[in-house]
Amino acid sequence: MSAPSAPESPAEAPSCYRHPERRTYLRCNRCERYICADCMRSAAVGHQCVECVQQGARTIRQPRTRFGGRERSGTPVVTYALIAVNVLVFIVQMAAGNLEKQLSLWPPAVADGQLYRLVTSAFLHYGATHLLLNMWALYVVGPPLESWLGRLRFGALYALSGLGGSVLVYLLTTNVATAGASGAIFGLFGATFVVGKRLALDVRWVVAVIAINLVFTFVAPAISWQGHLGGLVTGVVVAAAYVYPPKEARNLVQAAASALVLGVLVALVWWRTGVLVAEWYR
Secondary structure, three states: OOOOOOOOOOOOOOEOOOOOOOEOOOEOOOOOOEOOHHHOEEOOOOEEOHHHHHHHHHHOOOOEOOOOOEOOOOOOHHHHHHHHHHHHHHHHHHHOOOHHHHHOEOHHHHHOOOOOHHHHHHHOOOOHHHHHHHHHHHHHHHHHHHHHHOHHHHHHHHHHHHHHHHHHHHHHOOOOOEOOOHHHHHHHHHHHHHHHHHOOOOOHHHHHHHHHHHHHHHHOOOOOHHHHHHHHHHHHHHHHHHHOOOHHHHHHHHHHHHHHHHHHHHHHHHHHHHHHHHHHOO
């Protein structure tokens, strides 16, 4: 009968592959390397080392929305960020009385080279009521759209809709200054209808909202129907391009459609600027 072997000395005990000075008998369930308690991470099966956990995370496919955007649960970050920016700009607008004159959409100034007004005007508002109505609408329709489309596509939809509203104002008005996020909001209304139809949801409520707002747009004085209509049409077109392409070509069609819409809007601005400048020099 053989004598029992002597216990392994500390010098002969295995050590953590990341911390050689630490003795351990724990092994990674994936690569089987020795790891200390600080390097041990809980995994689906047993415990793994830091490198194996990181490698496994890279191979996990991120969940996507039905229309290609990355699916994220929780806070609608883009929606809330847009609301915050609009509110912040309004505060600055109230503190600086001449901001409206500098940043609102005034066609002569745009034709004179101040193209930024086509964008900045969408973040200005004529009074607290104007701001509150637009932000309430954004708060209602923004989160579900952002969830359905993903943050990137939702942000592009908002931006293109706002620009579409500004461009139609620029095309059809001459000497009237306009401002407000209404063009972008109407674009979200139109997109909600398109996406809702694609998902087979009840969209009667958004049809009623669009109809009521259009009636109010054309009946009430001092409202830019051009901005509302331009945003609505742009939002419908962009949303349709986002939700109807086949899955295998979806990303390509969505990117191409976004670029095409932007290109058309830029071309219309260029053409209108040429017309206005030519009229000045007659």
